[in-house]
Amino acid sequence: MPLDAYAAGAAYVDGRYMPVAEAAIPVTHFGWRRSDVTYDVVGVWEGSFFRLDDHLTRFAASRAKLRMTPDESEADLRAILNRVVALSGLRSAYVSMECVRGAPAPGQPRHPAFVRPYVVAFAIPWIWLAPPEMMARGMHLMTSQTLRIPPESVEPRAKNFHWGDMTRAQFEALEAEADYAILPDREGNVTEGPGFNVFSITGGVVSTPIRGGLDGITRQSVMELCEELGLPLEVRAIPVAELQAADEIFACTTAGGIMPASRIDGRRMNNDRPGPISMRLHDRFWEKRAEGWRATPVDYAAATEMA
Incomplete structure (x- = not known):
């Protein structure tokens, strides 16, 4: 698929990469029907993730609380997040990682313990909660x-x-x-x-x-x-x-x-x-971000490796 197909964003759903507009989960899955999902969001600013390790650690803790163990390892998740950003080509992005409970296999109880969780991730242009x-x-x-x-x-x-x-x-x-x-x-x-x-x-x-x-x-x-x-x-x-x-x-x-x-x-x-103290914190936050505070650069070459 040409890389310009990912210009609006890129996604990963249970082992497959695709343009974000094509990403979907079945309406029968517990993730949709029961909000049986946990997620995390990490930001990319000027080509680098901010506090990626912390977000991955929190995502793992959230999955543990909800008793979700997907197939992907932490190293896999790190690579997936990098690749969805690289495919999109976005220098500033809102990047979501999600673990979604699927649907019971035929003959299995309709109980979350018997339902396979899987990973969804996507990168879209940066979102300002406060413009x-x-x-x-x-x-x-x-x-x-x-x-x-x-x-x-x-x-x-x-x-x-x-x-x-x-x-x-x-x-x-x-x-x-x-x-x-x-x-x-x-x-x-x-x-x-x-x-x-x-x-x-x-x-x-x-x-x-x-x-x-x-x-x-x-x-x-x-x-x-x-x-x-x-x-x-x-x-x-x-x-x-x-x-x-x-x-x-x-x-x-x-x-x-x-x-x-x-x-x-x-x-x-x-x-x-x-207020003045709020602005002092605001300004120092973005100064440190510009200095590379807790930054993990995106490997944009990963996009061409997959193309």
């Missing part, structure tokens, strides 16, 4: 009435497709004319937003929730930056009321890095602009 104009003015956030699914029901540290609560909260955000929702737990503490972790800053202290959300790789990067910059950091329960009164708030995710906010539930912070 540049939103980043410049600061995200407008709101706290939802919808509660986050509790960890006792669905473990958020294993990335999953159980987004019913997130989707419902995003409709709340739309009705409130906000960009994104932040979901509380049943104890009234902050968890996370749809696709991002949350940090608050009060009195110069940076805080992030200890429970109810994903242990984000970008979140870990923020923690490392706080240590580098000498910023006090706390990982603890954050009541919603504390977040609503914070001096600054920012979100963070693979698809956008550090994303400062300027409003929470209609309240304007820092003259309706991103």
